[in-house]
Amino acid sequence: MKDNPLLFRKLYDDYHVMVYNCALNYLQHTADAEEITQDVFVKVYQSMQQFNEKSSLKTWIYRITINKCLDFIDKKNTRKRWFVFSNKAADDYEMSRIPDFEHPGILLENKEKAQILFEAINSLNENQRTAFMLSKLDGLGNSEIAEVMQTTISAVESMLFRAKASLREKLSEKFENYRKNKS
Incomplete structure (x- = not known):
């Protein structure tokens, strides 16, 4: 996969919408979902040699996506807790925004x-x-x-x-x- 950019491009073309929608469902922010989508495909690219085909490629990518989303949420919640205790934030907007997104079909x-x-x-x-x-x-x-x-x-x-x-x-x-x- 790493040696075949065309194969990776096909993988991205086949699964990027699925990954984005899954991330959007979890995070409810389009920019965050886009970031996670990029992170997932970086991880897929880096880990492709370790894919052992015990599961389907689709479920493996779902698992990576969900793990990335949960890590992102944990990291964000940690920053929010730090903000509450320290009363300082590098980005006050980021700490105060509430879920507001345009989900497909709504x-x-x-x-x-x-x-x-x-x-x-x-x-x-x-x-x-x-x-x-x-x-x-x-x-x-x-x-x-x-x-x-x-x-x-x-x-x-x-x-x-x-x-x-x-x-x-x-x-x-x-x-x-x-x-x-x-x-």
Whole structure:
């Protein structure tokens, strides 16, 4: 792969939209999703020799993407905590901005509802959030999700069940408040 730029270009062409959409689902900022997309393909390029083909290339790239996103979120949260304690920040804008993004397929009039939905999704624990997003936003089947998350299909089914139940509860509260505020 490293010696074949055409092969790497094909890999990028085949998977960059998938990687970007997955990153956008996690990060909800287009610039951050673009940065993660670049980082993922740098990692893929550097690690291609280590790919052991135990999983499909698609699930391997998903796993790299999710790990990069989770690392990015952890790093960002660490900076936010540091900002709160030190009351200084290199970039005050970066520390104060809230999720605001244009997700593909979301119309302007649904932006508020989408924001409520993604707040609820983001409140799920890491495994439930990952399983839910891979299933509902990326359209992966349970066996593919299990491969990406390196777990069993029954564990994925359990995570999805708990994620849906939790979202149902959180969204019923949030949308009730949303409806009251709109009245």
